[in-house]
Amino acid sequence: MEQLCNISVVREVMERHNFRFSKALGQNFLINPSVCPRIAEDGVRDSEYGAIEIGTGVGVLTNELAKRAKKVVAIEIDERLLPILDETLAEYDNVEIIHADVLKVDLNRLIRERLEGMDVCVCANLPYYITSPVIMALLEQRLPIRSVTVMVQKEAAQRLCAQVGTRDCGAVTFAVRYYSEPKQLFAVSRGSFMPAPNVDSAVIRLEVRERTDLDVRDERFLFRVVKAAFSQRRKTLANPVSSILGLSKQRIGEVLQELGIKSTVRAEEMKFEEWILLANRLFEEKGHE
Template identity: 45%
Template sequence: MNKRISSPKTMQDVIRQHQFTLKKSLGQNFLIDENILNNIASAADIDEESYVLEIGPGAGALTQVLASRGKKVIAVEIDQRLEPVLKDTLQDFDNVSVHFGDVLKLNLHQIIDQECPPGVPVKVVANLPYYVTTPILMKLLTDGLPIKTIVVMIQKEVAGRLQAEPGEKSYGSLSIAVQYLAEPKIVMTVPKTVFVPQPNVDSAVIRLDIRPEKKVKVDDETFFYKLVRASFAQRRKTLMNNLINNLYDKTQKEQLLEVLEQTGIDPGRRGETLTIEEFARLSDVLSHK
C-alpha cells in the first residue's frame, strides 16, 4: 500500500524528494493530521457510492483518504508543478483523476459530465486557499452543478460569517448569499499547528447542504444580491443611508421611505439586523418600482 502522507515527516519527505517549493501566493498549506482528514471525509458522508470533486488536492493527503472511501475522486489543482508529486502519492489509487487548471476558469459541468454517470450527485470536499474562498464557494453554489453537499476547510473567521445570524457581528452579505442557496453548519475548528507550513490563523471545516429550493423566493435575483450588497456597504450606517449612497440617490429618498414603510422595515435599522426574508420582501417591492 502506498505511504500515507498525513504526518509531518512523510509530507516533508515527499516535498523534499520532489524538490517542491510551496508558494505562499497560492495559499499552499498542506494538512498533516490523519484524524482531521478522516473527520473531513466523514463530515461529507463519503462512502463507496460517492463521487467526489476535490478542489486543491495539494500533495494528496486528503485525496488519499477520499479515494480509499469513495467510488471516484475528481481533483482540480491549479499548480501544475504538483503533477509528479500527485503521480507519486496517488499511484495506488485507480479511482482518482486529476485536472490541472484554475477552478474559477474551468468548465466544471464538462468535467463532471466526463467523469460521472448522468444524474449522480457530486460531493465537494476541499481545503480552500483563503484568498479565493468566496469566489470558489459562490461559483459552486450558483453554477447549477449537480452538487449535493460541500465540505470545505476555510479560515475560521469566514466560516463564522457563513453561518452568522441577523444581529451577529459577522452577519453580512456573504452570510445571506450562502444561506439563500445552502444550509451551513460548522463541523469543527482546526488549529494552525496541523498544517505545513503553518498559516497565521486557525481554520474551520464547514458543511453546506444545497437547498432543494432557495430559502426565500425573490422576483429578481440579480437585484436581490445588489440590494443586499448595498445594505452592508458601510456597516455603521443605517439601511436608509446605505441604500441612498450605494443603490439610489438623494432624489429618491421619499420613494424609498414609502417602500420601507410599506414593507414594515424601519429606515433607521442597520442592514445586519434584517433577516433574509425581510431583504426578499424589500427586494420584491423595490425591483418593481
C-alpha cells in the same frame, strides 16, 4: 501512499521533487491525521458518490476521498504538484487530477462528463484568499451537487455560517443561506498545518438546496440590493441602496416602514425574509418608473 500526514515523509517527498511552498497560492498542507478522514466521511455518504476536490496539496484529503468514493476528480492549480500526486496516489485507479484554476473550470460540464449518474460532493482545504470566490462560484452555478465540505479560516467559518440579521452577517452570509444550509462542523488548530498559518481554521458543511422555494421576483436584483447595503454596513441601509437604484433615501425609508421595518435599519439588522420582501418591493418600484 500511507503516512502522508507524517512530517518526515512529506518533507522527503517534497525534497525529492524539489518542491517549495508558494505563499502566493496560500499553500498550507495538513499534517493532522484526524482531519481529512472526518472531511471525507462527511462529504462522501456512500461508495457510489463522486467527489470533487479543490486543491490537493500532496494528496492527503484526496487519499481519504479515494478510499470512500466511486470516483474523485481533483482540481489542482500548481503544476509542480502533479508529479508528487502521481507518486502519492499511485495505488488508486479512481482518481483523476485536472491541472486548472477551479474558477475557470466549467464545473457543470465536468460533472456531466466525468461524474454522470453519481451523487456529487465537493471537499476542499481552501486557501484563505479564495474562500469566498470559490464558495460563491460553487453555489451560484447551481451545480448538481449535494454538499460542500470545506476547511476555511475560523473567522470566515463564523461569517459564512452566521445567522442573517446578526453582527457577523455579510452579503456572502446571505448568499450562502439562500443557496444552502450551512453548519460549522469542527475546529482545526493552526498547528495542524505545515507551514503553520497565523490563524486557526474550521471545517464547515453547506447542504446545497435542490431548489429555492422563495417568492423572489428577480434574483439578480435581490443580490444587487444586498451587496449594495453591505458595502456600507455602518450606514443606514437606505443610503447605499438609494445610490445604486436611483431611488431617494426618503422613498426607500417609506418602503421600509410600509413593510414594518424601521427606516433607520442597517444591513446587519435585516432578517432573511425582510431582504426578500424589500427587494421584491423595490423591484416593483423600479418597474413603475
